[in-house]
Amino acid sequence: MAEELPDFEALKRQTMMRLTELSVMDEEQRIAIFEMVKDGSLTVEEAVAEVKRTRPKIFTGLKFLGSSPALRPRKQDDAAIASVVSKAHAALKKAKPTKINLVASTLGIKLETAAEEELIENNAIHTIIHAAPVPGSSKLFAIVVLQSRMGLVFTDIVQVAKAKEAKELESVIRDRRTAARKAALAATSASSPASGSTTSEGAADASKDESRRPTLAASQPGADAQGGDDDSDELLISAHMLHYVGSAPAPKDKGEDAVLAAVEALREQVKEKRGPKAKEVTVQDATPAMLVISTEGLKIVDLASKEVVSTSFIKAISHQQVFGGKKAEFFCFIEVDDRRSAIDCHVFLCDRGVKKQADTIYNDVIIAVQEARKRLGNPFRPAASSRNQQVGGAAPILAPLQVPRRQLRPIKAIGAGQFGKVYLAAYGDEDDEEVATTTATSDPAAAGVDLRAVKLLRKSASSEDKVEFLREAETMVRLGPHENLVRLMGVVVGRLPLLVVLEYCQYGDLSDVLKACRKKGMQLRFAEQLHLIKQLASGMQYIASRGFVHMDLAARNCLLHRNSVLKVADFGLTHKHDEGKTYYKQRGVLKLSVRWLAIDAFDHKIFSEKSDVWSYGVTVWEVFTYSKQPYTGNKLQEVLKMVRGGHRLSRPSRCPEDLWRIIASCWDRDPRRRPTFRKLLRGLEQVASAHASDDALQEVRDVGGLLNQNLTEQIKVLTLKKKKKSSVADPKSALMKGLTGVVDEE
Template identity: 40%
Template sequence: DVFAYIAVNKRMGTIHCHIYHVPKGSGNRAYAAINNAFKMLAADEKARGSNPFAVTDPKREAAPDLLFRHQIHRADLTAIQQIGAGQFGAVYIATHRILQRAVKLLRNAASTADKDEFTREAETMLVLDHPNLVKMIGVAVQQKPWLCVLEYMKYGDLKSFLSTCREKKIPLRYGEMIYFGEQLASGCGYLASQRMIHMDLAARNALVTDNNIVKVADFGLTRPMEPGVDYLLLREPMKLALKWMAPEGMDKKYFSEKSDVWSFGVMLWEIASYGANPYSQIKTQEIQLKVREGLRLSKPPGCSDEFYDVMNTCWEQDPDNRPNFRLLEMRLSGIREANPTPSRDVGLVVSS
């Protein structure tokens, strides 16, 4: 079967048609699931009227202590426009006390599992503070719809940003690519210093804003390391992206800073390939065996040897032989300083 959908990116001024070959009989199921999700979003919007942040159920719910201490008044939020829809519901640009913010809504019909994940991600973000991690501003979770208020990243996710560069034939300068990687390594290094494992590093989960600033986002799968050790043995079922996963994660459910480093290497490859899909010619179910046998992503066209070498150090089979994020940040910083690049705001060029 073939399944397709059209995505409109208002921020970048692009329209993409995504076409997938799916197992026979699953195309209609995918359509039904997505159609049902849009119907639920439409029902939520109708219940809220012209104000998407308005309370739809006056009943108050108890909030975990950390979230309660970071409550904001939804009356201080003014929606500007919807910019997307995530796992939990719609995402808006809004003003909050003059500043622009991104606001994620949890749909009214959310499952208990979705509520738990929404809460866990908010609690994780509230304890993190680094210039290259997307900042949580506050929440409103005592009445429906639940809201999560984040700093607004003007140019959206890094994967779409890179794809737009390719489509509009706007090549990134070498120093700009390296600077993206350096910032992401810095944010990931801080995360590791807090004994956290992101577990879903990919270009789609990083966001871009003014002055070529990029930040790690989407902490829904982030988990703390186990007490007394520097790893996590995953015991809960979790949907993870195999093409970004380290072999020890696929084989043994073993995750650490070094498994995040592997994923970071794939993210660098995405930067150098302008948002291409890794292992695009290989079926997902074959990835685990191929990687175990030594398959690695090939050097993207135009990529320098030294940048590709950084990627390859992230893909060492033995986690102990991979660099940590601090070393990666230092190495990328050294490459950038040795290759000075004229200053420009790439997002401004791409979105014009």
């Protein structure tokens, strides 16, 4: 029988009494073990094993000056890193230091406040690309962390008491990084299948050179990033630190008047928050952010949470505008979202300390557009320099799903995942000499068109990224099919770029759909909201029944298809329960979404059906608030304090009391008292019965279709054919001309 969730308090009492057994160990080992067992999530035996495996070293009495972001260097050589560190040092010279403790292990580097042990940073060891004393300052230490999805590096500056401590810290981190690499290589070698059992693209695409495939672990970042003209890898242009005011609907996709209308709408929102005396938008009304400009598009990174909050593809940007005066300068751009028939204007307040920042951003966007035109091509085309690649331990289970690369024809980019773009693609045989254009009807299959969503792994991805990219596909195979889980349709793994082929859900992620409803003033019926959350519970109940935990449930990780069909997606963090248990114990470093995270998951690193139930409750809250941010206005550390102190999300005004009682039970501090998904489904059925006679419980409409009634007809499936590149004589006047549309092959 599988072991149930631990009684944390009882386990805590038992393990604390046994610490006397550790008297024979050295002081640092005892401290590390004490830290692991004091919250009750590990026994002494488990903690001892963990200390031996991860080799934590604790540095106390340090001071944290802050974290400074910068554009990821194209070449991560000594000169580039030195420049990044120098700029970070200059930016943080006047920062107020915070007393911290630092823990370095084979898992990563963790920074915590010394007084309350609040987490400041926790970065996986493979993301650390530099750790050494700051040149010219023997007591300052720089840790450079690569955030590849953002296109950024963050430099943490730490002050030590003595110069020799900085040298010791450098030596320890170097040692832990080396040990972690050796362990990863050993694990990869152990999991690699025997010769002849690998998944081969040649099995489906007649590729050659079977016997010369290197393992994934041998692939180096950027090995195939040079040459070629496809857009599977982004070219970073620039990154700018400013303040993100927000986005508002624009009345049309171009023009200064459209931008000013959106800015005025945001000003009105500021007045509602600060009162009628608030005349102008200030930095207090905005979020510190980085705007990352690349050939892929414009990414907005929240500097407080270090999360990508928005990605706007170059092809979706229809207009940009700079305006302002002596007191403030704004940069704005309009984004067209044809999946939800939305036109939004993003507004930024520029840093007045940076000369002509808005003009610089404007020109950098033009450069990004011009470079994007040069790189147009078939993103699925195999890299000329890539040979067939062995996919390691994932190969046997993925082998039956291998599909011919030539049968996937990209239409347009529809999203950005952790590892690269997501494309809408047509799947099926084609005549390479013909150009076939088919308009999809309400049923694409009826028109002979099979649509797919294809996740693409950037060629510059690290070995760790490649393993994680394929692990998600492997997890989906092991989960099996369910009507409320997005389906895995195939993989292409023989050559770079690697592709994961998924069921296409027409209206995209649920969070964006809900936001679009809010911006358009479209109110969902209670029956429709209930329909969505019942499907969500059904999909999650299936995941739990298979002995898995999702670990990242949120509206942004659910997809909406025609007829308001909801499907759970994004299984990158999903894990099988530990052997003989009903939960998964996190042992590495993961970037988790705190606002959706259960207390037991954050404090004890225990993930179970009950932690997913907590996240489910937050996701239901999103449905009824039209995807407002949970605990909005509070920083992540404040959220943790609030939740630990008993604060919970409040009932949305249109959520019935009987349903809210069920949802509130998802947030019980004791996970054993939270309902299972099976019990939640029964409760939701009772709510539906109780409201059966209400006017609110009407027929369920196609929510996505209401947002964009013409989307199905707008989907054009084009077989790619070589076309001449178009030139732009005046990039400012014709900046966005022809950018919205299909992918063209050179």
